[in-house]
Amino acid sequence: MSEAAAGDELLSWDSRARRVVTVYVPLALFVIVLLFPFYWMTITAFKPDSEMEDYAHHSPFWISSPTLHNFNVLLFHTQFPRWMLITISVAVGTTILSIFCSVLAAYAIERLRFSGSTQVALAIYLAYLVPPTILFIPLATMVVQFGLYNSPISLILTYPTFLIPFCTWLLIGYFKSIPYELEECALIDGASRWQILRRIVLPLSVPGLISAGIFAFTLSWNEFIYALAFIQSTGNKTVPVAVLTELVTGDVYQWGALMAGALLGSVPVALFYSLFAEYYVSSLTGAVKE
């Protein structure tokens, strides 16, 4: 640390004041701008209606008399808890399904090396580039035909289409880093392929599995267009869709309840992320480098 700092001092000719102007001030501005919407969301969620729309008598940046009214409305006068439950089960179900498919596919592509494995890997990568916005219309007709309209199962089946490509690529990268010799030893000791995957490859790629799992969970929590197009009944909506479509009623926007909904809908993802931030960053950068 001190060595690096000394080297930095030696290399760069900027004084302390210059450093403050060129680094700390812009960085502080960035942090303020990037985080302000969250501050504004949180503070609005706890504001009583009287303060929310009266900037003359109350400074908008602080709350004089914080209230839980908005959360009360949200939790006990809407179906918010149910939306939350649906979102969690969809996210968990999709994550498990995607990781299962991706582990097997990545293992086959990276370790069972067969002719055409690079083509399969490329095809899977190309699938990642097909955005949901050009698929949702035909998928909606398929969902209706399968009788899955209004059912969260339609989401569990369709979300893997954008999760499998990403997770597979991430896991291929991880499997690559596991020495092949370990598998050879196991083969010589008489282990079957299945035992190798379960006893050797998977335990060694736990960080990769966590990264892929976090990514899949967050992406399916955040997904919007499929959930909007496939689910119409109030009780089966996911949080992002429900907050937007169910809490905006008529011309009067209930900003307090909306912000409370946005806050509660973001907290699980933010919490999850804060626990595994390093994995998240590594998965994000790893997949792009790959």
Next chain:
Amino acid sequence: MDATTAEAAAVTWRLARRPDGWITRLFDYKPFLIGLCLAPAIGLLVVFLTYPLGLGFWLALTNSTIGQRGHFVGLANFISVLDDPVFQLSVFNTIFYTAAATVGKFGLGLWLALLLNHHLPFKSFLRAIVLLPWIVPTVLSAIVWWWMYSPQFSIISYILVNVLHLRSTYINFLGSAWPARWSLVVANTWRGIPFVAIITLAGLQTIPPSLYEAALLDGASSWQRFRFITVPLLLPILSVALTLSTLFTFSDFQLVYAITDGGPFNTTQIMATLAYQVAIPGSELGQGAAIAIAMIPFLVALTAINYFGLARRKWQQGPANE
């Protein structure tokens, strides 16, 4: 080659110990195993990605509506869509939205990455919180932006008018075409900066410091060091991030849907929101599919750029490096 001999050895050795059941042998039979492993992923992708893609093309050639299977009408949907001024406007809006937001994201994201690359206190904490806008569900943060763009109670207007005294009136952000478009660009840029910054930061950290030391000894200015060391070494990772980012911005839906829903009077309608509006609430599935299909040429063009970016990267690394 080694693997197969090892496998053969393993099999003979195991056979000497105890005879295997046919299930065990089947599971050690490589082609079967490959098929079994690939089946779930490929199956799901074919059923829910490849097939709908084809179905989308077919739907675009029919006059299907919700609840009614249409019949083949040739290119009629495409012809009527191309003539539609709302569609033309949506193409313009999508291109403008993508271009402006990409410039903003990459300019500011690159700057943020360079700032975060300094020796800072709480570096990993800073890096973690900076990524928040990208983690939080887009629709939920879009709702916050919507509230911040409110004509009467906008906190941005409040800061400009009552705190900084830069203006005398509140801004009607979403009331007319250009302010609404720029408002969307700002919200999208805000969300995209962390993605660019974190990826660029990862790229920056792989550049060996010795290069900068050598350049410094040769008397390079800080701009020259940036221009001739940082930029060329970041280019491969930037080109991938750039194309992914443009691809997803071009096909964006949620941010626009949540903040303006294409309004006022379709002036911020982008192709994805128009396709949704025509297909689902408007129930014209064929027309909607045609609009969605019309996005594909643009997406292919962007992917081609990605491909050349990757090809260039391979060329830089040399053929030996996979």
